[in-house]
Amino acid sequence: MRVIVVGAGLSGLMAAHELVRNGHDVVVFDKGRGIGGRLATRRIEDATLDHGAQFFTVRSDEFAAHVQTWLDAGVVHEWCKGFADIDGHPRYVGTKGMSSIAKHLGQGLDVRLNTLVFSLTRTDTHYVATLDDGVVHECDGLILTAPIPQSFSLMFSADMEMPVELRSIDYDRTLGLLAVLNSSDHNVPTPGGMQFPDDVFSFIGDNHAKGISASPSLTFHANPEWSLAHFDKDLDEIHEFLLAAAAPWFGNSTVVSSQPKKWRFATPKSTWADPYWATPDGRLVLAGDAFAGPKMEGAALSGLAAARALAASLRDGC
Numbered sequence: 437m438r439v440i441v442v443g444a445g446l447s448g449l450m451a452a453h454e455l456v457r458n459g460h461d462v463v464v465f466d467k468g469r470g471i472g473g474r475l476a477t478r479r480i481e482d483a484t485l486d487h488g489a490q491f492f493t494v495r496s497d498e499f500a501a502h503v504q505t506w507l508d509a510g511v512v513h514e515w516c517k518g519f520a521d522i523d524g525h526p527r528y529v530g531t532k533g534m535s536s537i538a539k540h541l542g543q544g545l546d547v548r549l550n551t552l553v554f555s556l557t558r559t560d561t562h563y564v565a566t567l568d569d570g571v572v573h574e575c576d577g578l579i580l581t582a583p584i585p586q587s588f589s590l591m592f593s594a595d596m597e598m599p600v601e602l603r604s605i606d607y608d609r610t611l612g613l614l615a616v617l618n619s620s621d622h623n624v625p626t627p628g629g630m631q632f633p634d635d636v637f638s639f640i641g642d643n644h645a646k647g648i649s650a651s652p653s654l655t656f657h658a659n660p661e662w663s664l665a666h667f668d669k670d671l672d673e674i675h676e677f678l679l680a681a682a683a684p685w686f687g688n689s690t691v692v693s694s695q696p697k698k699w700r701f702a703t704p705k706s707t708w709a710d711p712y713w714a715t716p717d718g719r720l721v722l723a724g725d726a727f728a729g730p731k732m733e734g735a736a737l738s739g740l741a742a743a744r745a746l747a748a749s750l751r752d753g754c
């Protein structure tokens with residue numbers, strides 16, 4: 437059966453793999469320039485900086501089995517077992533940054549980047565996705581993995597309903613700063629990660645200490661309250677505020693280069709009780725981190741569960 441997956445983030449890529457494994461013909465569309473969605477890594481000069489997800493943990497046996505294959509393939513490595521509190525749970529990172537996990541998962545899949553799914557329509561037997569260049573793709577089933585408000589606008593275009601509790605899920609915003617430094621003589625202690633270090637930031641990550649960056653570089657994420665209060669300001673002003681707030685952490689090092697970053701849909705404020713949601717015909721399924729938990733593990737497990745649910749509906753409909 438022909439399946440379209442909207443979104444080449446972790447959820448969409450895990451779903452696509454599961455569907456291909458089940459013999460379906462899958463195409464993944466993503467509006468972004470790079471693969472990975474919120475698994476995002478940027479190069480600035482010699483530095484490599486994660487600017488979305490910073491690390492991940494593993495709680496379930498199902499996710500552990502996938503992570504083991506990534507460890508075996510050298511795609512991820514353990515960063516540490518905690519930050520201020522060493523709690524013993526491994527924190528993993530992509531070996532060349534978090535986007536390397538998405539690049540690994542994208543191998544062998546038909547992933548089309550720079551491709552916005554603009555609208556959906558439904559016939560008695562099929563779904564039709566219209567892309568932003570007007571090209572039309574017909575399919576037997578669809579998985580939408582965009583943040584809920586974006587999936588809702590696609591469903592709205594097809595005159596399809598979504599439960600009000602689902603469409604009410606809201607997301608925290610994150611304002612971030614990427615800073616390349618001239619030395620590692622900064623104030624972020626070993627192992628190079630600090631959670632809620634002060635009243636502006638929710639996380640500071642040392643990309644060199646993580647093992648992904650040749651040059652010293654820090655990623656700063658402002659907390660949800662600060663991000664909301666400053667989100668609509670001019671980007672230059674946000675950049676200036678973030679540099680000022682980050683200054684105490686630079687220590688004796690100097691900023692060589694820096695960039696601000698905005699995430700409108702960073703983390704869902706609440707999650708749906710089930711790992712996916714499907715339309716009554718079972719042929720359109722929603723997945724992502726708003727379902728199985730607001731982190732990478734939740735996104736991955738939701739994508740897998742959505743793919744299994746869609747495969748079952750397609751099988752039953754045959």
Ligand SMILES: Cc1cc2nc3c(=O)[nH]c(=O)nc-3n(C[C@H](O)[C@H](O)[C@H](O)COP(=O)(O)OP(=O)(O)OC[C@H]3O[C@@H](n4cnc5c(N)ncnc54)[C@H](O)[C@@H]3O)c2cc1C
Nearest residue numbers: 443445446447466467473474489490553582724725731732
């Ligand atoms: C700043 C920040 C820090 C984080 N830190 C951590 C962390 O340390 N640990 C952790 O576990 N998690 C963290 N997370 C959360 C983690 O990144 C997410 O839970 C996970 O990556 C979500 O994956 P997803 O596939 O559900 O969604 P996404 O990665 O958002 O993928 C959805 C994709 O859909 C695409 N899309 C949307 N609409 C359309 C359309 N109409 N047509 C085509 N494509 C479309 C988007 O471009 C996007 O690529 C963080 C997130 C952010 C933003």
